[in-house]
Amino acid sequence: MKSTIKTLALAASVAAAPFVTATTASADGHGDLTYVLVSHAPDSDTWWNTIKNGIALAGEQVGVNVEYRNPPTGDIADMARIIEQATASAPDGIITTLADYDVLQGPISAAVDQGIDVIIMNTGTPEQAREVGALMYVGQPEYDAGFAAGQRAAGEGVTKFLCVNHAIQQPTVGERCRGYADGLGIELGDAMMDSGTDPAEIKNKVLAYLSANPDVDGILTLGPVSADPTIAALQENGMAGDIHFGTFDLGEEIVNGIKDGTIIWGIDQQPFLQAYMPVVILANWDRYGVLPGNNINSGPGFVTADGLAKVEEFAGEFR
């Protein structure tokens, strides 16, 4: 029994250590304003690292406390509980995505009704943000971004495409494929592939699809999770640089792909702005009562081989 108690005591002290450092870090000369950012992303989604860095930088520059929270598996119902939790801890503001309006509108409007200011970022629409009583929406309207990408791809000669969707359970991400198809002016049909999130699986599915459909001349991937394995697939079957390849979002591999010509363009929704702007806006709203009069579109921005330097320097960190 004694050794067990010792083990538990040790576990408790180990467990307490990161907590202690966390509080001292946030109490370090910062103001008394606290903002919580709640995302829908599972732990495995590395794209959100930019968001974490964005709010951390904003918190540092503006002088407020910021916290990042997410459901570990990406379960939206768990996310609702996290928003309720954030509300119960009474921060000055909540920045959140609106990944599923039905699930999240209740918890978000409850937060708003308790006097907590809310900004919707990344996922959702300006209309939904207004419905739940949020101050504003900061993000990239998904369908419009997909549509713009489709129009551009049509101009660049794409006639039949494959859309690699690694987040099939998230309808907003699928909107990108639908927008792309409409922008191209062709039916989506079975061109949207449920690729899963495992890199080897994605690579093999893409290879299989391309050999089964040799007339496909365009590929759209929806983020680094699907883009990185697709790059590997195209290098393996020799279609790299030959087939028209556009992608959403940026990452180290995607930047390399743009540089060596495998990828024509990456659509940057500039996640940094989605994290940074809400913190700055909330802080100024709380301190001086000033608020921009409209929603902020953080994207889409097309990143091509020209002007890659900055992107390359900060890929995965702030870009």
Added chain:
Amino acid sequence: MAVTDQKDERVKEISRFRQSLIRPELGGIVGNIAVFTFFLLFAFDSGMFAAQGVMNWGIVSAQFMIIAVGACLLMIAGEFDLSVGSMIGFAGMMIAVFGVVLAWPMWIAIIITFALCLAIGALNGYIVIRTGLPSFIVTLAFLFILRGFTIYIPQTLESKTIIGGIRDAAEGDWLAPIFGGKIGQPIFQWLGDAGIIGVFERGNRMGEPVVDGIPMMMVWAVILIVFGHILLTKTRFGNWIFAAGGDAESARNSGVPVNMVKVSMFMFTAFCATIFAICQVMEFGSAGADRGLLKEFEAIIAVVIGGALLTGGYGSVLGAALGALIFGVVQQGLFFAGVESSLFRVFLGLILLGAVILNTYIRRVITGER
């Protein structure tokens, strides 16, 4: 686990105090004391112990409890169900398909979903019994099969993976409030008016208390725990569950209907998952293909923290409930304490390890094994 009062020279004498202390739930009780002490010290003024905060970790714990009760009884009966998480997603989606897409009355949708999910639970059990394959593998197959259908069906019918509008469809239904309703609103309204719990400051709910009732999710958790505990400790069927998980062959030889016990426990696990799913879709109003991911492991972790043995034949429903409480409090409490959320898994691992070490020690004392 039955304790007889008659003296028997073959039974070693154990003092009453020791007997009351040494029980499968001890690990869960110690763990809860430790966890609550920790958060009372580090997160007391964060709102965690105000009405809204208590409701927050309370409901998360209740969620874990609902699936932990099913997983606990099944594990004591010697089997696993890895399809719990997928079953949650599947059951919720079936409610949406029947109630919203096909627009059937919600009570019919609920009853059919229950029937369907119990049938799948029975099929799980039947395959395990007939093939003699480990339930780990069979239910792993159903983890994929059910999740696949949960994505495929709404994709085919509605070309999206989240179906909303369940709340509107359930409006005025007689059965739906049993899963999505709340009880005790007048008491909470009174508490709000008396200033004991906070009220909304603005919007169209102004003046209403921020916590306006006990959600049915919590009521179901209590019902299932009480039912599971009585079933396991006070009935002949409970003894059969222990026997089936302890040594199926000798149980069979002494006349225990092992197959029936195991199949019914698979069905009970499916039942618990369906309750979870229906409470969830009724509260949130939409069913999504990503619901319930990894919940099977969370249920198993809660059960193991609560002192059950992975190999079957030993465990307690109260222990599983306490394990679920630890899980829920830690998960939400870390947010309240302002801990970097990526460390959640580290804490979970430490708690799991600590609990298992403690439980192993307690079990050795109880069973006398070395």
